[in-house]
Amino acid sequence: MKRPLQPSAPTAGPLFAVAAVTLIAATYGLARLGYGLFLPAFSASFELTPAVGGLLSSGASVIYCVSAGLGFVYAPRRPRLMTILAGTTAALGSAGIAAAPSTGFFAAAVLLAGMGAGFASPALVELVQRNTKPIHAAKRQSVVNSGTGFGVVAAGLLALMLGSSWRLAWALIAVIAVAGMLGVLRADVSRRHSTKGADDDAGRRERSGSRQRGLGLGELKWPLTAAFLYGVGCAAVWVYGRTLLEDQGGMPVALSAGAWIALGAGGAAAVLTAPWLARHSVRFTWPVTVLATAAATAAMVLAPGSTALAFAAAALFGLAYTAATSVLIIWATATASSSAAGTSALFISLILGQAAGAALTGALIEASGFGLAFAVAAAACGVSAAGVIARIKPRNTEDELRPSRATP
Template sequence: MKFSRLVLPGVTMIAVTYGLGRFSFGLLLPAMNESLKMSEFVSGMISSLFYLAYCFTIILSTVITTKEGPRRMIILAGLSAFVGLLLMSITPNAWVLALGVLFAGGSTGLVSPPYGAAISLWIIENRQGKANTWINSGTSLGIVLSGVGAILLTPNWRLSYLIYAILAFLILIWNFRAIPKVGASSKIMFKKGNLSIRGVKGAIPLILASLILGISTAPFWTFSRSFIEVAGDYSDWQLSGFWVIIGIFGVLGGFSGSLIERRGLSFAYKLGSLAIALASIILSVTTGNWLMSYLSAGIFGCSYIFLTGVLLVWGIRVFITNASLGIGVPFLLLAVGQVIGSILAGWFIGTWGYVTSFILYGLVGMVATLIGPKKS
């Protein structure tokens, strides 16, 4: 299959599910808190539902993709994103918002493993690493769109989510037409993979690294925008611009595949995990300075997308016989960490404040640099 025929719809689907469905929540959260009268603790709990839903759906998606192939889960992911975003656009209270969050968060878990499987089926082997990391960078495109939308539509967060839902529906149709079927009528038969992680060499470091990175990154996604709004004197466009910077620099994370090829997986992992830890610490001590806050956003956006690309390649190398499991395991543990990190962040911020909490999470990220793949 032609590289762009699979990668382009993949990038847009990831943009909708991750960028618009999941990570735009932190950008729009202050306006939602004001409209729905939610405390930081409640918004932290609702935010954790993104990751909780992700944990369940990525398991489901990994199992079904391993047995049946990628098409069904990709289509279901688009449908879940559409329903979640639509519910969030019409929500009258925090309960309906939470339901929309479950659907939107679930879409991200559904979509990751099948795209790994699709690439292993239809992209030639020496281009699969680049295809995976570029599809993964679609998150950045969605974040940029959400930031631009916030600038243009502030403070109409309901209208923003309605527009996102329409985009999700259109991209669902594109993927429905683009993703081939596998089976009796296809030139490619899908080979069932092994779902077990028992005895897989290198699985434990991958699991620990993913979990710790998930914990350390959760507060930045949920509370960084609220943090700079409280700590600095920013206009609405500057606050939304902070989010756009995360997305724009996140596109650079798509080059993780190229860096892995040149310097090795271990070097790429250590570089990414150190950078993402520094992003939280820089933000915590320079929030009132818009230039340094934007620098922190750029480092975080680039290093997050970069690191998820590294985890993706690392996982596929560890679970070499099952690409969907190789993506599912690290992304699942990343989400488990984000569930823990998001719930605790709301409580920590309410108790100790933003500065102490972000420094603490930056130090947790530093721990992740000690765990990584062996030199390769």
């Protein structure tokens, strides 16, 4: 059987990584997560009650799962098409928000903009695999995934500088999404090596050995559970963090937005963890990042009126969350037969967990206050970490769940 020639495998240059980070920043940090930061400005311009605003946020999560499901099916074979859909939906949705003449039009644009993130992750996971030597793949996956943090920083800065001119801000977001998409498509060198790409696919199937046929999702049972529990735990900060700082801590809006910029900066700094994530096993990196998320969640609720503690907790949360999602990508790559489909499945589980966590946290806040609600969220993260330690045996960690090395 013909073996793939690894030295001839196409390798994209730095432009590919920069463009991929830009696309993740645009689809996740801006088009998807930017909605919450601009919600006060949106509410002043449209008929958005808190209930309607919450329903839109939930709807965006459902739409994300739909687009991620499409990525699950098509990204392993058509990653460039999924990249086009990621950039196009994020750009058109953002442009629609910028030009929205009515509440109904605005709501439809928000949902369309949220689709981009679901397409982007599986598409870029597959393209990174195709454009990177195996020994560097785990590191580059983590670098690209850090784009979420850069996007959150950009969203926070836009909210502070252009809060009243939010239409201009969202027009700029549309431009960034298009630029990231075009950059990825242009820098993708795998498209010029279709024959070698086919050989590489055959090699990956050959190396899968005893893995089950198809996408290998049966082996993702525990990763899916861990991702869902983590989503339940991290929802408290994502959904109610700013409310905690403003209502309980008495922070002005500008200062709480600053905390979210710190959160984004922490997420962007996760790029520095890429070598560490590539060197260590999932059995070690998942508990560390998830427990760091739990610590940040607990720290934020302990003294919401302390600016220094709130900013530090937000930065730690952003760093830990982004690193943990990078671990999910590495986990999918090491476990599922298709890294793109596996990533889609884990991210869908994560988002569903966040949706469940948002509802649970909201109910607990109403019943018992922020303290208990955030404590339960931190505990959910702890259960996710403990479950992985208990279920993954060290000997498996040394082979199957270690980031990819060079092919022998």
